[in-house]
Amino acid sequence: MSSSPAFIILGGGPAGHEAATYAARLGARVTLIERDLVGGAAHLLDCIPSKTMIATAHAISFNRRIAGMGLSPLDARVDIEILRDRVEGIKRWLESSIRDLLTSQRVRMICGTARLSGPHGVEVESDSGTEHIRADAILVATGSRPRVPGFCVPDGERILTTRDCYPPPHLPQHLIVVGSGVTGVEFVHLFTSLGSRVTLIVSRQQVLPRRDPEVAAVLEQEFLDRGVSLLKGAKAIAIDRHEEEVVVRCDDGRTVVGSHVLLAIGSVPNTEDLGLETAGIKVDKGGYIPINNNCQTNVPQIYAAGDVSGKLPLSSVASMQGRRVANHVMGMNALTHRSLDYDKAASAIFTEPEIADVGLAEAEAFSSGRKIRVTKVPFSSNAKALIDNDPRGFVKIVSDPATGVVLGGSIVGRHAAELISVIALAVTANLKVIDLVDALLVHPALSEALADAAE
């Protein structure tokens, strides 16, 4: 490979645009091909639009709590048009700042649909025709799209995927959410806050089936307090629309009638029609592209990153992988401080209360028989949580009883998504609980609960 390799990237989401910026900064000749807008689904269709709408939901929830703070709650009514403009404005701003950054790094951007034409070649279809480009290294970062079950066809009006919700044309009167994973519960929070009645179909006996049961229990209670109907142990097997109504039939014979249904049952990778076979790249049964720790596929100069890699479907992980790919393409892997450890990725659920976790979970350690020390402090004993009139939730820290090394943690409560960073840093840097206890923190602050839980 020459000192200035030609690096082609398919997809301008977090994995693609991070790889592009980093590699260009390190001296690569980078071409980024995006069929839609840079920023990717993360900025335009999923993560950012949903969090923008959830910010409004959080404000409504907060408004309900100000009565206890000597204020009269506002008569908060949602203006769908203003909300839509806000979502669009944030998307446009982010798209243009990413584009500016890429331009400043001299990344060549092509608006078109790309596919691999061989182990070193990419073919792009755009308004100006078909272009063939030769590359020393290629990154496939084409993301994913919502999973749609075979038994229904989303119509964007009443049978919705998450991408139809920013916001939907009319606020649903009665929304049926199918799927109680992270995305499903965030939308339950969103729509109940906006005033919709919601029924949540939960295939297991617990919402957030893969999370700590104590964490899930706080959220379930919050949903019940909001009047959400939980249909547990039921799987949707048919969805029909009858004019203004949707009917969802479940495998246990139960039927729910609502005004809208939202499918929140995961995603599928965008790996079809990419010429992967032509380039000799293997995919797994789900269509994901297996990668090694440098994000290389089975064809060493072709990398895959982000949702297509089937690791953790998170923007943060996609960006980190993109940076790793850039380093590797430029032969800078030796400079990488640590290898990528997906088990140490922090993640958050933007409900009310917020939920965040990182590293080893108590239940996981229990099922593997690993000895752990678990310490837990409720926010009801934290001065700032009381001052903010929101003492819901807790901080839980999982550590190694022999060494004191922090292995993981969960936070349920206000600003959990921000607070988890401290535990994430501890987990990444192998800090000990004593390091958290010794830190001189601000008082009064929610973060004091972290030090208390570490004691």
Ligand SMILES: Cc1cc2nc3c(=O)[nH]c(=O)nc-3n(C[C@H](O)[C@H](O)[C@H](O)COP(=O)(O)OP(=O)(O)OC[C@H]3O[C@@H](n4cnc5c(N)ncnc54)[C@H](O)[C@@H]3O)c2cc1C
């Ligand atoms: C509702 C929802 C909320 C989410 N919230 C969060 C969150 O709060 N935090 C978080 O970390 N993650 C969140 N995620 C996950 C996050 O959005 C994804 O993990 C992230 O988008 C993955 O980034 P990516 O770079 O792999 O792909 P994407 O962001 O999907 O970008 C891929 C890009 O490739 C382009 N493309 C596809 N095929 C081609 C082709 N053939 N030629 C050219 N271009 C192509 C697409 O147009 C797209 O722009 C959420 C997901 C959903 C569904």
